[in-house]
Amino acid sequence: MRFLTRRRRSKAAKPLAILMALFAMGLLYSVASPATQSSAETASPEQIARGKAIFEQTCSSCHGLNGEGTSEGPTLIGVGSMAVDFQMGTGRMPMARPEAQAPAKPTDYSAEEIAAVAAYVQAEFGGGPQVPTSDQYSADGMTSEKLARGGELFKTNCSACHNIEGTGGALPNGKYAPSLEKTSDKHIYEAMRTGPQQMPVFAKGTLTDEDTREIIGYLQTLHAQPEQGGLHLGGLGPVGEGFWAWVLGVGGLSLVAVWLAKKGARAR
Ligand code: HEC
Ligand code: HEC
Structure with a gap:
């Protein structure tokens, strides 16, 4: 601390600080935009x-x-x-x-x-958004919090057309949003950024690369789950959604119950 205050007062400090800031910005920029050199x-x-x-x-x-x-x-x-x-x-x-x-x-x-x-x-042809690098779409090593966040983002932005399980759905005029079960991570990323046909473009201002990685990670876990035999929820849209509402609802209620129990214990 002493050292810093002394340095700040010295003449060399200002240019040095600017230099360091520039360096940091350059570093950030080179880390943040690997896609520009592809x-x-x-x-x-x-x-x-x-x-x-x-x-x-x-x-x-x-x-x-x-x-x-x-x-x-x-x-x-x-x-x-x-x-x-x-x-x-x-x-x-x-x-x-x-x-x-x-x-x-x-x-x-x-x-x-x-x-x-x-x-x-x-x-x-004038150039445009370029093929992404794997660090932009790879969902390796996602924590369960991030995957859950990806699920929320998918629900908000994508499930209206692709269905909550990513199995696709019909759109007006004989068009359809396809199933995402077999789509590669790179193509999921590219679909979000380029918005083919009726699909909106999700630019970085709407979904950051981190957001898209979370969505990709969520879709991976969703589609890695083996079918449990018997009832396949994917084909039954509303039942599938009801099921989720049920799971989340009961999950939420149990959380409240745990919280109440804890509170009760403290009060005693
Ligand atoms: C308004 C409806 C709509 C929304 C919202 C939407 N999509 Fe799509 N999506 C489509 C349509 C339609 C296509 C097919 C376009 C085509 O074939 O040219 C598509 C195609 C795709 C594909 C390509 C699948 C393949 O088989 O190649 C992916 C991946 C995808 N969407 C992911 C997403 C994700 C992730 C989101 C949310 C961030 C999303 N979509 C939101 C309508 C939508
Ligand atoms: C028979 C006609 C036909 C041929 C051949 C064809 N395209 Fe297309 N292309 C279309 C139509 C129609 C669309 C828009 C509808 C759609 O996306 O499904 C399209 C859309 C596209 C798009 C998306 C444009 C955008 O705004 O995002 C790209 C990229 C593209 N084509 C590239 C190619 C390439 C590369 C080839 C050759 C390997 C090719 N197309 C051959 C008819 C064609």
Whole structure:
């Protein structure tokens, strides 16, 4: 303490403090934004050329040779590599035929081919949100509090369309919110950030990367649970929700009971 006050009074202290603050900010920035240095910046001309060839052959008929869009598909200007990675990685794109909603399905493309098209779109069509790094979506080592918080966030933001158990549900006009049971962690993250079709975009201002990791962790625990035989709640929406209300309600009541008992004991 003495040392600090003395230093603060000395002439060197102010610039030193500013320098240290700048250094700390730089450090924070480099820790907070690893995503800024991903695919596109490190993409080689060969990778981009490969992506261009695939794009012109399989995507341009609907999205236009310069990603400007056609009557068959929207513009890809500014969508970025993340949207391409999501759309191709989940098998939605290339769309086989015009329909209300491109279904998720196993993709015919290798990870390298998808990365090449993503790098091409990122480099040539104005750029946009980039493919996330695993530290942005990995839910490793989540505490049970964080998983519970993820469950709350899922309930508030996602369950209206995807159902409380993430098993999906119908939407108006023949569209649907798909089941999330088989979706990879990376694609869950990308869906939240890019908001495909009717799904809203959940930007970092709404859900931080920490929030998205908690949601991903919650979905992992939800879908890792083996079915207990007999009654499968997932298919029965309202029953499933009633069940949860019951569990939470009874859980809450027991907590109150414990609290009352403790209070009673202290009073005595
Ligand atoms: C038969 C036409 C067709 C083909 C071929 C096609 N797309 Fe699409 N694409 C669409 C339509 C229609 C949509 C919007 C509806 C949807 O998302 O389901 C779309 C949406 C997208 C989106 C999301 C855009 C956004 O705003 O988020 C991306 C990214 C995309 N396509 C990339 C590709 C890539 C890459 C290929 C080639 C590998 C491809 N598409 C091939 C028709 C097509
Ligand atoms: C307004 C309804 C709506 C809400 C709210 C919503 N989604 Fe979606 N979601 C959709 C629709 C519709 C699709 C399918 C889009 C498509 O196929 O292009 C989708 C697709 C997805 C996919 C892709 C699944 C796959 O099989 O590839 C994931 C993952 C996802 N949503 C997660 C979430 C999460 C997590 C939240 C909450 C933070 C959320 N969604 C909120 C409607 C919604």
